[in-house]
Amino acid sequence: MPSALLLKLSQCRELxxxxxxxxxxxxxxxxxxxxxxxxxxxxxxxxxxxLVLDGFACRYKLMAGGKRAIIAxxxxxxxxxxxxxxxxxxxxxxxxxxxxxxxDLSRAQVESLMRRPAIAHALRWSTLVDEATLREWLANMxxxxxxxxxxxxxxxxxxxxxxxxxxxxDGFRLPMTQEELADTLGITTVHVNRVLQQLRxxxxxxxxxxxxxxPDVAKLESFAEFTPDYLHMRGETASGRPQHAGAxxxxxx
Amino acid sequence: MPSALLLKLSQCRELxxxxxxxxxxxxxxxxxxxxxxxxxxxxxxxxxxxLVLDGFACRYKLMAGGKRAIIAxxxxxxxxxxxxxxxxxxxxxxxxxxxxxxxDLSRAQVESLMRRPAIAHALRWSTLVDEATLREWLANMxxxxxxxxxxxxxxxxxxxxxxxxxxxxDGFRLPMTQEELADTLGITTVHVNRVLQQLRxxxxxxxxxxxxxxPDVAKLESFAEFTPDYLHMRGETASGRPQHAGAxxxxxx
DNA sequence: CGATAAATTGAACTCTATCAATAGGTGTGG
DNA sequence: CCACACCTATTGATAGAGTTCAATTTATCG
Numbered sequence: 001m002p003s004a005l006l007l008k009l010s011q012c013r014e015l016x017x018x019x020x021x022x023x024x025x026x027x028x029x030x031x032x033x034x035x036x037x038x039x040x041x042x043x044x045x046x047x048x049x050x051l052v053l054d055g056f057a058c059r060y061k062l063m064a065g066g067k068r069a070i071i072a073x074x075x076x077x078x079x080x081x082x083x084x085x086x087x088x089x090x091x092x093x094x095x096x097x098x099x100x101x102x103x104d105l106s107r108a109q110v111e112s113l114m115r116r117p118a119i120a121h122a123l124r125w126s127t128l129v130d131e132a133t134l135r136e137w138l139a140n141m142x143x144x145x146x147x148x149x150x151x152x153x154x155x156x157x158x159x160x161x162x163x164x165x166x167x168x169x170d171g172f173r174l175p176m177t178q179e180e181l182a183d184t185l186g187i188t189t190v191h192v193n194r195v196l197q198q199l200r201x202x203x204x205x206x207x208x209x210x211x212x213x214x215p216d217v218a219k220l221e222s223f224a225e226f227t228p229d230y231l232h233m234r235g236e237t238a239s240g241r242p243q244h245a246g247a248x249x250x251x252x253x
Numbered sequence: 254m255p256s257a258l259l260l261k262l263s264q265c266r267e268l269x270x271x272x273x274x275x276x277x278x279x280x281x282x283x284x285x286x287x288x289x290x291x292x293x294x295x296x297x298x299x300x301x302x303x304l305v306l307d308g309f310a311c312r313y314k315l316m317a318g319g320k321r322a323i324i325a326x327x328x329x330x331x332x333x334x335x336x337x338x339x340x341x342x343x344x345x346x347x348x349x350x351x352x353x354x355x356x357d358l359s360r361a362q363v364e365s366l367m368r369r370p371a372i373a374h375a376l377r378w379s380t381l382v383d384e385a386t387l388r389e390w391l392a393n394m395x396x397x398x399x400x401x402x403x404x405x406x407x408x409x410x411x412x413x414x415x416x417x418x419x420x421x422x423d424g425f426r427l428p429m430t431q432e433e434l435a436d437t438l439g440i441t442t443v444h445v446n447r448v449l450q451q452l453r454x455x456x457x458x459x460x461x462x463x464x465x466x467x468p469d470v471a472k473l474e475s476f477a478e479f480t481p482d483y484l485h486m487r488g489e490t491a492s493g494r495p496q497h498a499g500a501x502x503x504x505x506x
Numbered sequence: 507c508g509a510t511a512a513a514t515t516g517a518a519c520t521c522t523a524t525c526a527a528t529a530g531g532t533g534t535g536g
Numbered sequence: 537c538c539a540c541a542c543c544t545a546t547t548g549a550t551a552g553a554g555t556t557c558a559a560t561t562t563a564t565c566g
Contacts, residue, residue: 061392064478069392086378091385091483125339132344134387139314139322141394142439146554177512186395191554193514209563225317230344399522430544444522446546513562520555530545536538 004076004164011233012125019119027103039080039094048104050080055100056175061092070184077164098175132230147195149185151224159228171213257329257417264486265378272372280356292347301357303333308353309428314345323437330417351428382485389483400448402438404477412481424466
């Protein structure tokens, strides 16, 4: 089975055997982390570049009054801080949500990868997808009700996990607690609990322990107003079902 | 007076006279747009790279049901789509909020700029700042009340506009309507109106027509829990006032 | 098995949305 | 210059989504 990183980058373009070997070699240095361990912390100057090989992590910001905001999830194949070396210090932290395997790449290793045009291209692509995802989250949070937000998050994770071979087509293992979901959507844990119940009652999801099952993917995606275009993938992974109607009226011109 | 772009990039590093000349030359081709005109639209394949030289614009997404989410503001010196050429098509639109001057750069021009190491570095830095701003907005939206969100937005715009010489230290001209503010913060126009009144009543802002005045910058920043670190600027521009207390407890480790 | 974290429930409360109406501004054409 | 149309801002009343506080049950882990 190819690594999650290769599966992810191949969403952008096929890589030569030589490039694949270089990538495999670059991530050879692995490190195992337990759940809820910080990979890098807010305020630190970024040294190595980190990559999630296996497991699940999240970016988060600590705010005034002890509030926490989770601003991204990192699944296998995702870089934590590919470019932050340019900035003086981290403006957020990253921590694992379950036991995970992390690769540490030195600045020099990254630079040598960047000298391979196809790899450089694929890595830049992955950065843009991260940014597009951030934009989608912002729109999701601003203009959807809590139940649709939650559904949207599940739809996204389903696609991303399946794309790297870390989840099935109809579900996956949810590693985060309801408190972490709350910090992701900007709501309370109590409300997370109630929203999850609504989604279950509506038969949109099934949740047994930590295992999430989506009985009807198209139905959940329609409810969530989920369109996978922002993930900029190709092929089957991105469901490609009939879009929800009425997506583009009310122009701002 | 140096251009907004040069002022902005000099937040990253000083550029040689030669680099400055190249940049000035690259943005020589200008175009004037009225207010509420799209610069580039969702779904379009990105061709040229666009840059705001003067005026004010915003990124937005149109969503199911005609909802709109504004996910970024672009002030003079900001690129609209520096890297999106890598992606097949735009996943959002950009439109002006007031009459603006836009530069169109061909792909070739951008590439030739990127061959200058100092310019390439500064442009990459500006991309990272855009991304950091997106993260801050997400945290802002998720974990702050509407009045603090609004105050935070004003604090950010004050710093960004002042940094490129497009605003005073104690205020600036707000070009957007209350409806656009609503689409930015994810609330209704009615609520925007009431929140603005609260801020006025609390003497945190003054609003005469479209002119926003901040009588006490430190007070507004403290109320908004605004810390300008995510803008990764240097020097006086970024207020640098006493931070609000209690910013970093409640670790997630 | 006991201790601790996570999930669940209830009731009261607050913030924000919704609906609807009014007032103020601005630009255009007659 | 006025009148009209239209967009933007403002206000009030009511409904609803999400919060808060507090208690209880259910997992999880050493």
